[in-house]
Amino acid sequence: MSDSDDEYIAHASDHDLDEILEDDDDVDDDLDARPAASSASGPRRRRPAAGSSAAAATASAAAAAVAAQSSRDAKKKKKGRGGAEWEVSRTWESLVESADGTISATVEGLLEAGKRKRLLRDTTPLQRGIIRHLILVLDLSSAMAEKDLRPTRYLLTLRYAQEFVLEFFEQNPISQLGVLGMRDGLAVRISDMSGNPTDHIMAIQALRPKDPKGMPSLQNTLEMARGALFHTPTHGTREVLAIFGALLSSDPGDIHQTINTLVADKIRVSIIGLAAQVAICGEICARTNNGDDSGYGVVLNEQHFRELFMNVTTPPATTVAPTPTTATATATATKTSHAATSSLLMMGFxxxxxxxxxxxxxxxxxxxxxxxxxxxxxxxxxxxxxxxxxxxxxxxxxxxxxxxRSYHHLFPLMNWVEVSWRRAARKGSASCFACGLAFPRVPKQFSGGGEQVGGGGGEEQGGGEGGGEGEVAKGPAGISVSGRYECPVCECHFCIDCDVFAHEVVHNCPGCQSGVVQQQQQQQQQLNGNENGNGVADEMDTG
Structure with missing residues (x-):
């Protein structure tokens, strides 16, 4: 009886080993599940002898060792392939201690990298619609009661919506905005289309005491937004921004017909998802934006939510419809092109x-x-x-x-480049041109031969491409090792805070503006008789 028991246990252990070697991803689950299933469904057997127990223990130990090794190999393979962003976040690996044993320098570098990431955008001058008509759609359904975004999706959306209204009219002062809501399968009008941000903010604040409930309806909301934008003038853009927190839409009809009407009326739709990516949302954004689905984004955290929200404050670029292939489409495109021809717009000041x-x-x-x-x-x-x-x-x-204020969207301020240590030594900049903040001192190995560096075009124009021979860039990508950022036009050096302020608030370079003022003063002095020049000439004659 003991021999058969030994054979049964050994056979079971070999079977488990084969399963472990075949599937590395589900090792732990297989090991935990198979003995339980065998004991539940298999025939009852007598307790094995002491020798049988020793053999079983040895086999189990071997199986556990193989399982542990297989699990480690699977993790290495997964790490090599690169997992999703939400799976593994090894934030401790990016922290490096400085010479004094602290991590303050690394923390400052990460903060500076976050600022530069928001600034490094495409600054190519494009034709944009600076007169915009936007409908903001807020999800007021029960899905907004989730607490994955603190404090809740609903309260955070209301707060960001108020900030968005202020920033929208700050960047687009001659535009119009309206607010709608989705609740109980219906579309709710929160505020009418107007150019007064106070009206919209008060209407959004009135939603705080109410609780989200019901199901959202994209079709009803898009139809109401289409009706609100139907009578807007053709010289402005027609846009819809929807905050969608649910994973489904309770629609009374075919939403694809609504998408066709939006495309025919030239209404652009952008959607910010709070839960997960939904196929119909991606289709809506792609169809209404000439195949570009970049208008649909799903938030990762609170900061990413705000970034997606504020990206809509920039006017969209004017696009050209694709070339038609049929005669009917050609005739329709011809009529549309004649109707969309640029013309002068009368305004009063x-x-x-x-x-x-x-x-x-x-x-x-x-x-x-x-x-x-x-x-x-x-x-x-x-x-x-x-x-x-x-x-x-x-x-x-x-x-x-x-x-x-709307003009800077057509001609955005160019991105400032990073300055290497050799470039900083050559320019001799000791403080920020705008605020006067002292820059870090140039190391001795770069300050000695700064004038003899002939690093090529990149070195002459700011050294942002890589700093010179012998220099190794440290820190995150896009961060200046010297703490200096140079305007490609006036070649003045600025700190990171002035870089952010110039690109996000004033949209002008202080160095370029002061240079223009100096040139105007010099031209005015020359027109007034060049008195300083005559005085210098007399002094030279008498000397």
Whole structure:
């Protein structure tokens, strides 16, 4: 009886070994599951003798060793292939101690890398629609009650939506915005299309006491957004930005027909997913953006959510429809091209006026009494705020500063390049040109022969491509080893904070602007009689 038992146990152990060697990914599951299944379904056997127990223990130890080795090999293979971003995050491997034993330098480098990552974008001048008409769609369904985004998806979306409204009108002051919601399978109008950010922010704040409920409906919301954008002028863009937190859409009809109508009306749709990628969302973004599905993104964390939100503040580039192949499509494209031909747009630039009398007058936009306002340049009607359209004659009323703030999208500020140590030694920059912050000192090995470096075009234009022979770049990619960033035009050096401020706020280079001012002052001095030059000549004659 013991011999048969020994044979049975040995046979079972060999079988387990074969299964382990065949499948490295499910080793632990197989080892845990197979003995339990055998004991549950197999015939009951008598307890083996002491020799049989020793053999079983030896076989089990061998199987465990093989399983552990196979698991380690599988992890190595998986690491070599490169796993998904959410699977393994070895943040401790990027921390390197400095000479003083701290990691402050590494932390500062990571923060600086995050700033530069947001700045390094395509600065090619493109034709963009600076007069935009955007519908913001918020998901108010029960899926927004999840807490994977702190504090909840719902509250975080409302907070980012308010920040988005402010940033949108800061970057696009002559544009219009409206807000819709998805709740209980219906589309809810939160605020009408207008150019006043205060109205939208107050409407979004009113949603905080309410709880998300029901199912979302993309079709109903897109149809309502299409109706709101239907009467907008053709010289502006028509866009929809949807925040979608669910994994399904409760639609009353065929959503593909709605997509066809959006394409026919030239409405661009961008979607930010909070849960996972949904096939219909990708199809909507691709169909409405001429095959470009980059308008659909799924958030990874709170910071990524905000980045996807704020990326929409940049006006989209004007695209050209693909060449038609049939005669009917050619005729339709010809009519569309004639209708979309660029033309001049009449605008009014009124100034703020104060009533000469103490009696307030009613404004044409809200019928509220006030003494101050802007008078329409065409009909003289008074409006409260700008930019807006005249309620009487329909003339677009803006300020010159609004038009100037929208102009930087057409000609963006060029990205500043990283400065190597050799370039820093050659220029001799000790502090930031804008804020005066002191730069790190140039090491001795680079300060001695700075003038003899002939590193080629990249060295002459800022050394951002790699710094010179003998220099090894340290830190994350895109970070200057010297802490300096150089404008390719004026060749002035700036710190990382001034780099961020110039590209995200003022959209102008302080060095280029000051150089223009100096040139204007020199030209003015030359036109005024060149008095300084005559004085120098007299001094040279008498000396």
């Amino acid at each position: 009124p100034s703020l006026t104060l009533s000469a009398t103490t009696t307030p007058t009613l404004c044409a936009c809200h019928s509220k009494p006030s003494r101050t306002g802007y008078l329409c340049s065409r009909c003289g009607a008074k409006v409260c705020t700008l930019p807006t359209s005249c309620p009487c004659c329909g003339l677009t009323l803006i300020l010159s500063t609004h038009l100037a």
